[in-house]
């Protein structure tokens with residue numbers, strides 16, 4: 246039975262993944278770690294919570310020792326748009342933080358899940374049906390840290406036998422905790438705006454296709470890969486995983502099926518538009534499907550139905 250530590254547990258993915266892990270493995274076996282933001286009541290009442298910053302290796306080691314951790318879900322990271330505004334911070338958190346986690350894992354014999362991202366690709370990557378193994382020359386700090394992170398995880402597996410595993414997440418859409426500072430955040434904000442204002446101003450241009458995924462599928466991916474039979478994993482780290490690919494006008498059209506008067510206009514953010522244009526239109530995730538049975542449950546239609554139902558029920 247696993248004993249798990251989750252870094253970045255108060256963030257967009259962490260806040261929901263931690264609860265799912267607690268449901269699966271038991272509340273007291275999953276330690277949520279945060280750096281600054283107070284945990285929600287649900288997070289605080291369902292299991293242990295510790296303040297631990299991934300840039301502080303001593304603190305990570307203390308938590309791993311105290312709770313006899315054998316698996317680390319390392320979710321603490323700076324997202325793409327913030328990384329472009331604060332590249333030094335992005336390097337520190339995304340690279341030094343990951344290095345600290347891998348070192349603690351090596352010393353204590355832990356397995357490690359680390360999400361990479363569609364941001365690990367760049368302008369010279371084939372943008373359609375982006376293969377699992379392909380050119381990765383990103384031109385953003387986020388991308389640089391994600392590619393380096395993928396390589397570092399591979400290295401720790403090959404050199405030290407640390408059981409590292411991971412996926413390249415697309416934009417994740419959720420209705421619990423808002424994402425902070427990503428390029429794909431519009432696909433979350435648009436649902437809140439549709440419910441609250443009936444209109445949305447999108448910072449990406451029409452025709453900007455990106456891979457996306459609804460949170461329940463992201464949680465499934467993170468759990469399934471860590472439970473996969475290691476003998477079947479030819480790739481281990483950085484599996485392409487996707488559930489849908491769309492451009493802003495497609496999500497707007499889907500919302501209009503439920504809110505016919507919904508309006509969207511565009512005010513382009515040059516930084517996020519430039520980032521999005523270097524990311525895949527649609528990834529090929531056949532390696533994940535073949536090696537550990539990846540299969541998403543939600544598409545744009547079913548996700549939109551669920552997002553609007555959940556957000557409306559909270560009004």
Ligand code: AKB
Nearest residue numbers: 324325362427428429
């Ligand atoms: C971002 O937009 O930065 C993230 C990601 C796709 O990695 N959501």
